[in-house]
Amino acid sequence: MKVLIVEDNRQIVDVLTRYLQEAGYETAVCYDGEAALTYFEGEPVDFILLDIMLPGVDGFTICRKIRETSTVPIIMITAKTEDADRILGLEVGADDYIIKPFSPKEVLSRMKAILRRIHFEQDRPSAKLFLNGIELQLENRKAFYRGQEIRLTKKEFEILALFAQYPNKVFSRDNLLDTVWGYDYYGDSRTVDSHIKRLRAKLTAAHVANCSIETVWGEGYRFGLSL
Structure with missing residues (x-):
């Protein structure tokens, strides 16, 4: 190496x-x-x-x-x-x-x-996640909505994939840091807020309907679904 x-x-x-x-x-x-x-x-x-x-x-x-x-x-x-x-x-x-x-x-x-x-x-098997029209291709870290790619950074994709696996589950900042950045990450938890803000903006720009990243005050974030 x-x-x-x-x-x-x-x-x-x-x-x-x-x-x-x-x-x-x-x-x-x-x-x-x-x-x-x-x-x-x-x-x-x-x-x-x-x-x-x-x-x-x-x-x-x-x-x-x-x-x-x-x-x-x-x-x-x-x-x-x-x-x-x-x-x-x-x-x-x-x-x-x-x-x-x-x-x-x-x-x-x-x-x-x-x-x-x-x-x-x-080592994870190739797989896709689907959530209200969003397709997440885990192997190549690509996200699509109605056939159009949503260009995400590595961390943005990993956050969205985590939310897609557990819709409506509340994740604290520490949960997201441990899962996405790793247990030995020593940085500021505010980086989570920055990534969430950009991810929200990209989903809005892609006109993703019926789902959003919600702030649960005092607890963290969740990917909410609406009918």
């Missing part, structure tokens, strides 16, 4: 490279954003460790561009501690983030947790 490290701090690169190689991973390194995008377009990569503050193209932009064509796992590495920056990283498509300073052991632990979730999802 090849891990692409995108980081301009050479000391951090050296530590991560040595630790990952000792753990059995192949590594590649890019020290700026443009080099990272060029490398990704031309070489197969299985995992990306991505700094946010980079020369040239920043990590947020890189993540957005990669997500246009790939679901490769991405962990953002950042010195930014503001909630808004961390939430933005997740919203543009990162699977997780780590705040500097960090230990390479933590990085490896987060990587393994993400890979376990991916392998679990890949």
Whole structure:
């Protein structure tokens, strides 16, 4: 498995490279954003460790561009501690983030947790879910309503699939974080609200009828059905 490290701090690169190689991973390194995008377009990569503050193209932009064509796992590495920056990283498509300073052991632990979730999802049998005209294709994470695709991010799709499996069940923010993001997610629960808001907007734009994501005050969210 090849891990692409995108980081301009050479000391951090050296530590991560040595630790990952000792753990059995192949590594590649890019020290700026443009080099990272060029490398990704031309070489197969299985995992990306991505700094946010980079020369040239920043990590947020890189993540957005990669997500246009790939679901490769991405962990953002950042010195930014503001909630808004961390939430933005997740919203543009990162699977997780780590705040500097960090230990390479933590990085490896987060990587393994993400890979376990991916392998679990890949081992699930191919299936579709149907809910009031919405078709969810679990294998390729695509959603359709009356034959038209609703373009969803990975997390938006997973939230909608969970609601589709349990219509009218109330999920708290913690329930959604544990199920969709994983038990070892350490981020802000407000990212759930951001994803729900965007998912609602996309369902409205697709003119989905007779169902909606309802806020149950003091409890969480549920996918409500109406006749």
